[in-house]
Amino acid sequence: MTKARVWVGLLLLWMVPTSEAATERSSVVILGKVAGHQQVESLPDGRIKVHFEYNDRGRGPSLDTVYQVGANGTVTSAESQGVDYLKAAVQERYTAQGTSHAWKNSAEDEQREVPGPVFYLGLHAPPEETVLLVRAALRAPGQRLALLPSGEVQVSAVATQTLKGKSSSRKVRLYALSGVDLEPSYVWLDEDQRFFASGSSWSMTLREGFENTQELLLQHQEAEQGRLAQARAKQLTTKLDRPLAITHARVFDPGTLEVAEDQTVLVAQGRITAVGLSAKLPVPPGARTLDAQGRFLMPGLWDMHAHISRGPDGVIAIAAGVTTVRDLANDEKALTGLITDIEAGRDIGPRVIKAGFMDGRSPYSGPTKVFVDDEAEARTAIDHYAAHGFEQIKVYSSIKPELVPVIASLAHAKGLRVSGHVPAFMTARQFVEAGADEIQHINFLALNFLFDKVQDTRTPARFIAVGENAATLELGSPAVRDFIALLRDRKVVVDPTVSIFDDMFHNQPGHWHEGVSALLNRVPPTWQRWMRSGSGGLPDVPKRPELYRDSFLRLVEFVGLLHRSGVRIVAGTDNVSGLVLPRELELYVAAGIPPKEVLRIATLGNAEVMKRDKEFGRVLPGYTADLILIEGDPTLLMSDVRKVRHVIRGDRLYESAAVFRSVGIVP
Known part of the structure; x- marks a missing residue:
């Protein structure tokens, strides 16, 4: 035997x-x-x-x-x-x-x-x-x-x-x-x-x-995941160890919002070295050539609200052309290990910008190991984050309102931005006046005008109250106009993640929102089943679907109004970046933002917020070669942003279809 x-x-x-x-x-x-x-x-x-x-x-x-x-x-x-x-x-x-x-x-x-x-x-x-x-x-x-x-x-x-x-x-x-x-x-x-x-x-x-054994169990799991990831990265990554010439491309530059025809873009050592007409810009001897055949070339996309984890997240992001993410809450040790593996080429994934997460102690505390209930704890946490490569602080719903100005002052002194959920028992206006640089999630802006209905926003009440009341929010009212002026004058950034409310306010048993349709036939059967089930909707959506739909549409309108009023929007998903970011961008177009401006938001605009706009977000000599080649033209039809064919992430080249297939997703 x-x-x-x-x-x-x-x-x-x-x-x-x-x-x-x-x-x-x-x-x-x-x-x-x-x-x-x-x-x-x-x-x-x-x-x-x-x-x-x-x-x-x-x-x-x-x-x-x-x-x-x-x-x-x-x-x-x-x-x-x-x-x-x-x-x-x-x-x-x-x-x-x-x-x-x-x-x-x-x-x-x-x-x-x-x-x-x-x-x-x-x-x-x-x-x-x-x-x-x-x-x-x-x-x-x-x-x-x-x-x-x-x-x-x-x-x-x-x-x-x-x-x-x-x-x-x-x-x-x-x-x-x-x-x-x-x-x-x-x-x-x-x-x-x-x-x-x-x-x-x-x-x-x-x-x-056996709760004490978690770390050891994770070490074994991550070792197996790492073995698979390393084999996948080796198979799917083409290391650009010699110059690359992308020829005959239609090049979109978010800095000018213009599309230049029949361009050649030269890349060497991870950076763009030259851009010009294909007829006039010669290909260097020995360079690798990628004939774009008239396809659309633009900077890589950014997801400014991610929670990236080991596994398929980074792979899907790269396959979809998301070359940078901002991680807004994670386990520090796990995130650091993942970033190290990605940068060393042992895994496939985007560049990661880290935000330090903190919350107060309460029965509804967020998923974190960092709790801040007084100035001393705030100082300790902020000092740690500043010393370990984090670029901003994200506060959460159980932070005491009186601590927000303290946190903002301490963070700003260290050169860190401050963003987050508007803490419970605090309005968005008060959050901004206390020193916040950015607000996550469009529902917190709507809640600014619903304070008489809900003050404790540590629970799903922060979703339900908006679903039940946003439909009647008068966006042209003096109160809304005054609040928007405050955001604009204080240069406060809004991270709407409006696509998550697509799920919450539309999905019900057996019915799903239209954004799911673009994914249904691309994902494995178990994922298809989950999507078709209509999971992810709030409990009362089946009782009042029209009300929740109208509230969702009002949130979309709010995003468009913010942009037209001069408030900066950043594109984030709070979801699987590579699958959901296209829907987020489509909703910005639905909000009335022109497609070219939406593409700018998702590239150069996001880079500007993170003070990386001199290196990322444009197709110009000297910029980092984070580039995506697309079939179609998303300046005309935003859904074409799903049709990524090649991704260049600095000195690495990927074929999108092969990367998607490696995790069971149809390109």
Whole structure:
């Protein structure tokens, strides 16, 4: 018998269910803070009862799920009830009888005949479901298993580790699941094939009593992710170790808003060295040539509101032509490691500008390890951020209003900008008057005029109040005009992230906003299903869809009014940059901003805010060669910004289609 067969045999013995009831509890840890739990009870009759909940700033699911598992490890019935992340009701049921499979949830009501083993993925499911999936897949031929509603998963063991918790030790094994997400996802099981841990540096669910092992678990996960990332980067990155000539391009310069025909752009050592008519500018001997064939060449895009993590985020950004992101909240250690790997060529990703995140202590604190409740804590945090390469401070909703001017003064003394959510019990006007340089999210501007309705904005009230009231906000009123004048006169920047309200104010079970249509057929089946489900909408959208739609349109109008009034807008997504930034830019056009000006906002304008406009954001000699080649003309049709064909990020060249395909996305 081969070693492989012995190993599979041992796994099968490992997976035999016990006749005794067993209960495990796991903690949900968000950036070092326990925010919830999962409790799993395995009953003698084969049923598995799961309760899963966590609190993330007043958001977070609360689910009760009961599974019945068949002899082959697949689920024969599952029933869930509770609420999802945004507190919308969840009621889901799945049953299997022979080859017949039926399921019903808020967005789906289907029945299907499937002859062989298959595993149903819940639309809303606790982490425990991944354990059941791994067990079932390990029993299947080749450790591959078909999925319902669609797709296939393959499971493989990656690493083994013995961990010491507070009162005991456990031997655990890391499994990689391929086919469920854009790249392999990971779960840790103990020696009894029960759930031990899953997640990332941002949020992790792990066995109660072993919370102290998170860093070690992440080291193993990130080592595996790093191995895959390095192989991908080596395969897909063309290092420009000799000059590059991009010939016969239509070149858009955001500095002049002009498009020059039939241009050649020369690049050497990561910088643009010359730009001129192709007929007159010779290609240097030995240079690599990229014939643009009349395609549209422009500077790389910037996403000014990102939370980039290890995995597909940076890959998707580069594939879509996003060459710079500003990260507005992250785990410092994880972000630093990711930036180091990207810059060393061990991973694919954009340039990253770091903003230091802080919040006050409260039941609704944001996901951070940096809490500031007095001047001494503020000074310590700001000194640290200034000394470690951060360029601005982002405050969050639980910061005490009286601390904002202190934070602003301390940050400005260190040369750092100050931005953020408008803290609870404070208006946007007061935030600006206290010294803020920038406001994140357009809803906080609307809330400036809804202070009589909501003051505590630490919870989803900051979304719901806007959805219910923004439709009647008079943008031409003296109060709005006076507030806009204050923003303009103080040179306050607005980061609208209006596309996130596209989801919140439109999506409902089985219905999704039109911006999703551009992505549906490009992403893997599991992502398509999630998008088609209409997830991400606020709970009351189905009751009053017209009101929420009108409120969304008023927010879009507000963005256009800000721009026309001389208030600087920066383009950010608070989402997956490479997938959502085009929609953000389309919404700016819908707000009445001319396409050329929108492209300027997303390139040179963003660079100006971060004081990098002498190096980035133009197609001129001496500028960094962050360039994208596009099929079409986004100065005429903004949706063409999705048709990126090549990306130059300094001294690295990428073919967009190949990079997208590496994470399972159709170009």
